[in-house]
Structures are given as C-alpha cells and as structure tokens.
Amino acid sequence: MIDNRVPSNLMMTKMARDIMNLQYGMAEVQEQIASGKKINRPSDNPAQAASLISMAETSSRLAQYERNSLTAESRLTLEESTITGTINALNHIRELVLSSNNGSHDDMTRNTIDSEVRLRLDELFDLANTRDSNGDYLFSGSNTQSRPFARSVPVTYSGSDDALSTSVGLGRTISIADSGADVFMRIRNGNGDFSVSASSANTGTGLVSTGSVSDRTLYDSTPYRIEFTSANQFDIIDLDSGTAVQTGVAYQSRAKIEFAGISTNIIGTPAVGDSFDILPSANQDVFSTVSLFSDALTTTQETAADRAQFQQKLNETLLNIDNSLDHLNTARAKIGNRLNSIDSGREENASMSLQLEISRTDIEDVDIAEAVTSLQNKASSLEIMQKMFVRVEGLTLFNYM
Numbered sequence: 001m002i003d004n005r006v007p008s009n010l011m012m013t014k015m016a017r018d019i020m021n022l023q024y025g026m027a028e029v030q031e032q033i034a035s036g037k038k039i040n041r042p043s044d045n046p047a048q049a050a051s052l053i054s055m056a057e058t059s060s061r062l063a064q065y066e067r068n069s070l071t072a073e074s075r076l077t078l079e080e081s082t083i084t085g086t087i088n089a090l091n092h093i094r095e096l097v098l099s100s101n102n103g104s105h106d107d108m109t110r111n112t113i114d115s116e117v118r119l120r121l122d123e124l125f126d127l128a129n130t131r132d133s134n135g136d137y138l139f140s141g142s143n144t145q146s147r148p149f150a151r152s153v154p155v156t157y158s159g160s161d162d163a164l165s166t167s168v169g170l171g172r173t174i175s176i177a178d179s180g181a182d183v184f185m186r187i188r189n190g191n192g193d194f195s196v197s198a199s200s201a202n203t204g205t206g207l208v209s210t211g212s213v214s215d216r217t218l219y220d221s222t223p224y225r226i227e228f229t230s231a232n233q234f235d236i237i238d239l240d241s242g243t244a245v246q247t248g249v250a251y252q253s254r255a256k257i258e259f260a261g262i263s264t265n266i267i268g269t270p271a272v273g274d275s276f277d278i279l280p281s282a283n284q285d286v287f288s289t290v291s292l293f294s295d296a297l298t299t300t301q302e303t304a305a306d307r308a309q310f311q312q313k314l315n316e317t318l319l320n321i322d323n324s325l326d327h328l329n330t331a332r333a334k335i336g337n338r339l340n341s342i343d344s345g346r347e348e349n350a351s352m353s354l355q356l357e358i359s360r361t362d363i364e365d366v367d368i369a370e371a372v373t374s375l376q377n378k379a380s381s382l383e384i385m386q387k388m389f390v391r392v393e394g395l396t397l398f399n400y401m
Contacts, residue, residue: 055356061170062349062356068166069342069349072176076342079138079178080335082130086184086286087328089123093290094321096120100297101314103307107300114297121290125151128184128287139180148180155287157181169345170352174338178331185285187327189320193219196264197277198312204228204271205308210319211264211278219261221280226257228270239277268308286324293317 096113105113128149131137136144140159148159157180164177189195196208208226213219223239228251236246236259246259253267262278296313300306 059353059356062353065168065170065345065349069168069346072166072168072174073339073342075132075138075176076335076339078130078132080332080339082127082138083183083328083332083335086124086127087325087332089120089127090286090290090321090325090328093117093120093293094318094325097293097314097318097321101311110297114294117290117294117297121287121294122151124287124290125149128180136177139178139183141177141179141181144177149184149287153288153291155185155285157185168342169349172341172345172348174341176338183328183331184287186283187286187289187320187324188281189284189289189323190279190281191319192281192323194221194262194278195281195316197279197316198309199275199277200309202271202274202309203305204274205268205304206266206270206274206276207268207308207312207315208266208276208278209264210315211262213261214258214263215261217261222260223280224260224262224278225275226266226278227275228272230272231269234270239279271305284320284323286328289317289320289324 096117100110100113128139129137129147130139137146137148137159140146140148142162142164143158143160144164146158146160148157150156150158159180161179161181163175163179165173165175167173191210191212193213194211196211198206198208206228224245225237225239226234227237228234229248232251233248234251235244236249236257237244249257251266251270253269254265257264257266264278266276292313296310296317299310301310
C-alpha cells in the first residue's frame with residue numbers, strides 16, 4: 001500500500017513559499033499603486049518595457065520635431081516678410097520707371113528720380129542681407145554666418161548654393177534657409193528665351209521689341225545681330241559663326257522680322273550701321289536690373305538718338321523688373337507651401353502623439369481601483385495562509401495522543 005500523505009516538512013515548505021509569493025505580490029501591487037504604473041522596471045514585463053522605451057524614443061523625436069517646427073516657422077515667416085518687402089520695393093521702382101517715361105523730364109528731374117532709385121537699391125541690399133533673431137543670415141543657404149551680398153555691381157554672392165533643412169515630422173523635411181542666389185540672382189532676363197538690346201553706338205531712333213519664339217522646332221538659342229546696311233535694309237548675322245543668315249532684308253517700321261524661330265520687330269528710323277542684338281536669355285540679378293536703370297537715368301538726352309537709347313533701356317528695365325517680380329512671387333509662394341507643410345506636419349505629429357499616449361497608458365498606467373481590489377484579495381489570502389501555517393507548524397504527535 002502506497003502512503004499518499006504529504007510529509008509535514010514538505011507541506012511547510014510549500015506553504016512558506018506561497019506566503020512569500022503573496023507578500024511579493026502585495027509589495028508589487030503596493031508599488032504599482034504608489035507609482036501609478038504597472039511596469040516600474042524592465043524585469044516586470046520585458047516585452048512591454050521594450051515597447052515603452054520605443055514609445056518614449058518616438059515621443060522624444062516628436063517633441064524635437066515640434067521645436068524644429070517652431071524654428072522653421074519663425075525663419076520662414078521672416079523670409080516671407082522679407083521677400084514681400086523686396087516685392088514692394090521693386091513695385092515702387094517700377095512706378096519710377098513708368099514715371100521716367102516722360103519726354104518732358106530734364107536732367108535735373110531724372111537725377112531726382114535716380115536719387116530715389118539708389119535709395120531703393122540700398123533697401124534691396126538690406127533686405128537681401130536680413131538676419132534672424134539668432135544673427136543668422138536668411139539668404140546665405142547653409143552658410144548662415146556669411147553676409148550673402150556685397151554692395152557692388154556686379155553683385156557678389158558669398159553664401160552657399162545649398163539650402164538649410166530641418167525635419168518637422170516622420171519623413172517630412174523642409175528647407176528653412178534659401179540660397180540668395182536662387183532668390184535674387186537666378187532670374188531670366190528678356191522674355192525668358194532671348195533678350196534684345198540696341199547698340200550704344202546707334203545714331204538712329206530705332207527701338208527693338210521684346211519679341212518671342214514663334215517656332216520652337218527652329219529656335220536653338222543662337223545669338224544674332226540685326227545690322228542696318230542702309231536706311232531701309234538690314235542683314236541678320238549669326239554671332240557664333242559671324243556669317244549672315246539673311247542679307248538685304250527690306251525694313252519697314254513695325255513689320256515682323258522672323259527667322260530661326262524668332263519673331264520681333266523694330267520701330268522708328270534706324271541709321272546706317274545701327275545694330276540690335278538678340279541673345280539667349282541669361283540670369284540677371286535684381287540688383288543689376290535696378291543699377292542699369294540708375295545708369296540710364298544719369299545719361300544725357302540731347303538728341304533723338306539719345307532719347308531712343310533711353311527708351312530702349314526703360315523697356316528692358318520694365319521687362320526685367322516684371323521678370324523679377326514673377327520670380328519673387330514664385331519664391332514667396334514656395335515659402336507659403338512650406339509653412340503649410342509645417343502645419344500639416346504638426347497635425348500628423350499631434351495625432352501620433354495622442355495615439356502613443358493612448359498606447360502607453362494601456363501598457364503602463366495601472367487601474368487604481370483594480371489594483372486596490374487585488375491588494376485586498378492578496379492581503380486576505382495572506383492572512384488565511386499565515387493562520388494555516390501557524391496551525392500546521394504547531395502540530396506534533398502529541399496532539400493526537
């Protein structure tokens with residue numbers, strides 16, 4: 001016959017172990033109630049502790065994104081305001097160009113206008129060299145400590161071509177410092193395909209129009225010159241090869257001149273030897289556009305040819321100012337898009353932060369009511385177990401005699 005009775009020393013050991021487990025459980029629940037957390041150390045639940053660490057790292061990144069967003073928003077708002085100021089200054093200069101187009105103006109009047117133009121040019125340099133609250137230049141690209149523009153003609157740019165960027169969300173990076181070369185210098189002159197100009201040596205009154213590309217299959221950006229061989233005839237010369245592509249072309253004021261996909265016209269009365277260049281469009285900075293206008297204002301206008309030269313310069317200036325305004329408005333719109341991207345990033349980050357908080361709460365935060373109930377149950381069980389342990393421990397053979 002097998003004896004199924006549990007030896008008393010084995011029972012005592014098991015009861016002692018159960019009591020210790022209950023005491024440990026109570027201590028654990030008490031700690032949870034005191035801290036408000038289910039997990040107070042990684043060993044409490046290694047898998048969930050690892051999840052909490054990952055969530056904390058993500059929350060830290062989201063907080064950094066918010067700080068980056070505030071910095072980016074501040075810089076971009078200032079940049080947007082600065083470009084708006086530049087646009088306003090250029091619009092004022094444009095008004096001066098229009099007011100200069102008055103045959104009754106004398107040299108004194110034009111010099112007065114020129115004085116204001118030079119003040120506006122200084123304003124443009126000041127705007128292009130704007131600093132933020134940290135003393136960093138807005139338009140130096142990533143080289144924020146270098147003054148981007150020197151007050152010289154031609155202007156020199158000392159910043160970098162690359163833009164300064166920052167992260168404002170998961171997979172969302174935006175530029176917060178533009179290259180001044182992109183904003184103020186890389187502006188196509190003329191009509192965007194080619195520019196026209198009259199030779200400074202012209203003695204007639206001819207004016208060449210802006211023109212356009214009439215056939216892009218024929219236009220290849222070759223530079224040309226229209227050269228008058230008589231009062232009513234001209235040649236068209238390829239400046240790359242020096243050869244004439246058309247000769248003895250009959251001239252009529254305002255009549256279309258078309259060749260190599262180019263369409264333009266000349267008005268007025270050109271003189272023999274007068275020439276007009278048609279060159280591929282190139283980048284022209286906003287400062288040079290204004291400086292050229294200033295130079296034109298200081299030239300004397302004693303003859304009809306002088307007045308024609310001045311009119312040609314005004315036409316070119318007006319066109320290039322309009323190009324600059326279009327370019328700056330595009331740059332401002334891009335900044336607006338980046339500010340919108342920051343707002344969108346904030347919304348995404350806020351949604352992610354909320355989801356992280358909900359997940360963290362589910363994993364980490366303790367239900368106090370549930371924990372108190374658990375503690376009470378464990379305390380009751382511990383009390384019963386301790387009483388049983390005392391009774392069993394006091395049992396001896398004499399209790400049965």
